[in-house]
Amino acid sequence: MPLEGPARIVQTLTARGFNADREAVTLLAAQPDPAAALEQVLEDVPDETLVISAESVRQIVETTDTQTGDSTSLTATDDRVNQSDRKPRSARTQDSSNPVSDDRESHDPSISTPDVDRTGTDDRDHGADEPAGFERSGDVDERDVRIRGDMTGESTGTGAYRDFVSIFRDRLDRLQSKLSGRVNHRPASSIEGMPGGSDVAMIGLVNDVRSTASGHWLVELEDTTGTFPFLVMKDREYVDLVDELLRDEVIAMEGTLADDSGIAFVDSMYFPDVPRTREASTADRHVEAALISDVHVGSEEFMADAWNRFADWLHGEDAQHVEYLCIAGDMVEGVGVYPNQDEELDIVDIYEQYEAFNEFLKRVPGDLDIVMIPGNHDAVRLAEPQPGFDEHLRSIMSAHDPQIVSNPSTVELEGVSILMYHGVSLDEVIAELPAEKASYDEPHKAMYQLLKKRHVAPQFGGHTRLAPEERDYLVIDDVPDIFHTGHVHKLGFGKYHDVLAINSGCWQSQTDFQKSVNIDPDAGYAPIVDLQTLDVTVQKFS
Template identity: 65%
Template sequence: MPLESNARIAKELARHGYNAEREAITLLASAPDSAAAVESVVDHAPDDALRITADHVRTVTTDRPVSDTDPAPTGSNPSPSGAESPDSGSRSTHESSPTRNTDKSAPESPKGQSPVEIGGSSSNRGSDSASNRGSGSGHHADATAEGSDTAGTAEGSNTADTADAPHHGPDLRELEVGNDMTGRSTGTGEYADFVRTFRDRYERLSKVLRGRVNHRPAEAIAEMPGGSDAAMIGLVNDVRSTKSGHWLVELEDTTGTFPALIMKDKGLADLVDEIMMDECLAVEGTLADDSGILFADSLHFPDVPRTHRTGAADRHVQAALISDVHVGSDEFMADAWSRFTDWLHTPEAEPVEYLLLAGDMVEGVGVYPDQDEELEIVDIYDQYEAFAEHLKEVPADTEIVMIPGNHDAVRLAEPQPGFNDEIRSIMDVHDAQIVSNPATVTVEGVDVLMYHGVSLDEVIAELPEEKASYDEPHKAMYQLLKKRHVAPQFGGHTRVAPEERDYLVIEDVPDVFHTGHVHKLGWGKYHNVLAVNSGCWQAQTDFQKSVNIDPDAGYAPILDLDTLEMTVRKFA
């Protein structure tokens, strides 16, 4: 049976125990008889080889059909793909492709061809206009499978590589991981552990706010004379409304608590709607005559500075941002995944050198009621084995970073360590880096904060719909950036593990904030930070129907690391 797709060639080589270079896959796909070419390459591969290279392919392929009995070619015959022989100084496909496909209105193509592109972030890079901050959400709904005139990347994104542009290749890559707590957990669940966690949260976030207000500790404010101007930074201990329609916010710092009254006629109602328990907040105002309460004039969140400037790669290179694969579920979209991995092997996808996966690689076991009725694979280890096989379809030279999610076999409490040794060994494909949730990945000068996103459920439940909803998940992400914490509220839906350090604080502002979990596609810019929720690879389950979740499945946001512009590709 012919191997009609690059991904199937990669899978067949993986079945024999080999990874393969992207160019090797392309050459095998171009052979007159791909199946025979694969068998021949496997038979002739050196005994110590772990990866099939383009040179391995060239030594066993000619312009005529290949069989296992064919002798290796001699001389300088060209390869089936038209590439020069090793003796002629040919360049790899990473180096030789001069242009990118810029047709943004192409319809969705059959398996193995380029898919439709949709949407794109705002072209006003660096601005904080309403159109910039709200761009992206919901555009996927207008895309059609055939003949659609879809929007392309925003103005300013690269549409062609110049002749003297830097070449693609592993030697040019730079990838560093920060804030990875895997193997560093110190919490035992004791009360003192929680005290240390919240003290660390307060100290680090209050530093962000101290440059904006003339902060005084709670015990010092209590000693100030009535009528004095005062400002306090603290964690929100309580929020409640009064009979008169005002709001009473109690803040707590390391010295005690102090109440602030926010009058309904102060124009702060919109900000009060955004307050969540346990987040860090600054309040400025005037003390009452008896110094027992602070009448608030203004509120301040730690927030992202409007002047934030983003990093950028010094060459044209891209990263695919995906999440929520859910292998093991009856509704895992294997065909869409294969179309995605097929595309990754095409010349058009050559710039995609990084794959960042934000959790829920597998469906898991016992995550929600009656989940066993929706499982195709019932054993958790078998689920990870199957996921690893699907991951082998990705080009072998792709740099992969993965974090866990709430369906994965790690503790539910955040931060989540990056799996135990047994599961890590199962997912040891293409030298993937498996780190904690959350973690910051610096990719060629671009800081990407990866967080699976369980707390988005809580943000969406607590805040008004216009500020946080499942249909526009990036707006809920804006709130986490504003609070500079990925899971500010304690004791609710999001479980928090106490550590000496609060790994959930967003101490350094990222350039890109990448989440998943809610199975909805949405993206936009907030104070120059690109927030992306990448959808999923799982069709609607019975459980999702029961809770009215209509997932956005089979989409892959592709991020230009040199411009921070984004194109969303549809594979379902």
């Protein structure tokens, strides 16, 4: 068996039913004869072993060296082993694609259908039949994965009153800083004491929005000193912005005080927004990331065949530049998420669902860097932000050693920042805003609204469950290069002020529950992003 570095080691281990620590793979690759060392480890490792550790490799190979008189050192010299925020694995060469026309709108980039077998369930050993000498492109030393905003283990909320006060103060402080350069704002208590006819400006949380008998709009803003009403006249050019407002988001308003100083007539309105002058960061080489979500293993409608075709494609030369896989929540179908869900389950035990998901995860190449966040169907708290999975579930989902972080989190891949958020608040945005500004058919437009508000779930107390914390982890402090969501099971992507927004569809065909609420899912699609250009190609596997 030819063995070209860590990629072939991982692929061989996967084909034999094993996972391995990164350091174990590095140690094997460092041996004078990696193929022989790997075969020795596979021969000597106990049958019940699931994950081959570095210590197991040391013990087995050192024992063999002692018996044969070989004094080969097993001390890892690769400094990548100890870098906590890098996970370099292997690489490939060559570029190939097979674009095929599709009957759905592709939003400019092409939707491709891979040339793979589409008949039935494929039970081959995935990962064992790549072309000889096949490797991923690029230099593994250039792999770079960094996580920002992971709040796993950082939750301090108790549900006490002070937690609610704290989260809104933090939200206002951080988003106010993004608006203060645009307006000369004053606190509500100061505005109340100003004479009629004065020019005023205020930054605050939207406390209420209501229409008047004359068809105008009254927007009440709140800051730490109190509240103040602003009247948006129905004949002003910016009145349509009122349709975009959600309670609890932070905005700025400028206007003129009425003669009695009891209200201000609005002249302009500002959102924290993404600066129009912003330029996205890109990778220094041709490297790609697959962005998917909503796998829903355990559902009767989970599309196992489509997933297997996706895994096969990732093992082929058409995917030679794909080195990263980002999964934005709902690995499994879960239990008790919606009424009568048990009637649509193929696997009724939640832990068995995760075990099955792990088996499907094993089918993708082991030389990918994988990052996962939870979703509302997963076995974590429903209230956002959602911490990453507990240690027991992490131990179950151990295939290929994924990085598991909170929802939301920002993952930086070779300098390209990807804000990963499962997307439950998209339901609320779509329900509250006009159809031309947010809809299920174009979910990326609802994502534009969250970028504009610089918050992934601004409305508190609605359908989206939000947890009070000392810090608002849902604020979009730093503008991402890519915004990746799921949840709504619809495919859509586009750019907003140079931010690539992608909702990645799902891997579950339509359930009876979805039929009852008129959801027609886009299932079996995998958006592939070129991190050097931020171009998108959608691969179709259904």
